[in-house]
Amino acid sequence: MHILIVSKGSIPVTLYGGTERVIWSLGKELNNLGHKITFLVKKGSHCNFGNVIHINDEVDILSQIPNNIDVVHFNFPPKNIETLKKPYVITKHGNANDTPELDANTIFVSQNHAKRFNSTSFVYNGLDWSEYSKPTLKAPKDYFHFLGKAAWRVKNVTGAINTIKKTKKEKIKILGGVRFNVNMGIRFTFSTRASFYGMIGGQQKFDILNESKGLVFPVKWHEPFGLAITESLYYGCPVFGTPYGSLPEIVTKEVGFLSNNASDLASSIENYSNFSRKKCHEYAQDVFNAKVMALAYLEKYELVLNNKKLNLTPPHKNAVIEPKFLDWQE
DSSP states (O other): OEEEEEOSSOSSOSSOOHHHHHHHHHHHHHHHTTOEEEEEEOTTOOOSSSEEEEOOTTSOGGGGSOTTOSEEEESSOOTTGGGOOSOEEEEOOSSOOOSSSOOTTEEBSSHHHHHTTTOOOBOOOOBOGGGSOOOOTTSOOOEEEEESOTTSGGGOHHHHHHHHHTSSSOOEEEETOOSEEGGGTSEEOOOTTEEEOOSOOHHHHHHHHHTEEEEEEOOSSOOSOOHHHHHHHHTTOOEEEOSOTTHHHHSOTTTEEEOSBHHHHHHHHTTGGGSOHHHHHHHHHHHSBHHHHHHHHHHHHHHHHTTOOSSSSOOOOOSSOOOSSOOOBO
């Protein structure tokens, strides 16, 4: 099968870029399974296991799809999709919804994500763990970490820091944020318990996760999936977060603790050694890997190749309007 993967981002990823990291792992694994892969992505992209076509922003995206493609996998909703004559799927990665309903061939990234759009069509994100350094699960760990775009208020980096401050002596490293942030309303975070590392990637990111006791992730929105969760689990880090979005289905009682109360999270954090680092690692490695994801997407491709829709009715947001920020108790 010749599969075209379409994204507005660049590949490969050097720092952040969750969608691009996922589609890179997906394309690589599909290629390993014997399929031909072509990426239609941003200029400057390159790939050693598939073809790359650079998007021309001056031309309609549908007109840039080669004729020899069997199925098209979009990672954003293209305009005029109803005119496309080829089988296609569309993965929705985020929560934003600018239209009353989505395309019938939309795929979500967790069961909760799908349910909130009145759908049952989802595929968990997976990663190619061979591109990550090997965890040192038995080595001493010195701190906890936060991983995410800290400028987004819904990620609640302040809540993560305040939770750590409720413990007796634990410290936290913030990956994806800075101490002084104008975007958050001139936020200046001062605490000797928190250190900031900005947008980092590669070996530096792997090293920080590998030496961490756990992920503190008190999001105040319905997280669609959360690559920060599975990356942290891969390095043996239990997850201490809020019970919103995908977290209750991904963070089982064996690999983390969920609460919207900072004091409760702090108490669990101080007992982090109750969680098995080995179980956290094995869980991420076995369940959220690129091959599991690729096989699940192949099932979706087969359905549209047989002229079937992934959703019987077009997905749409539930009638209940979600609050901008979910409950968080300091």
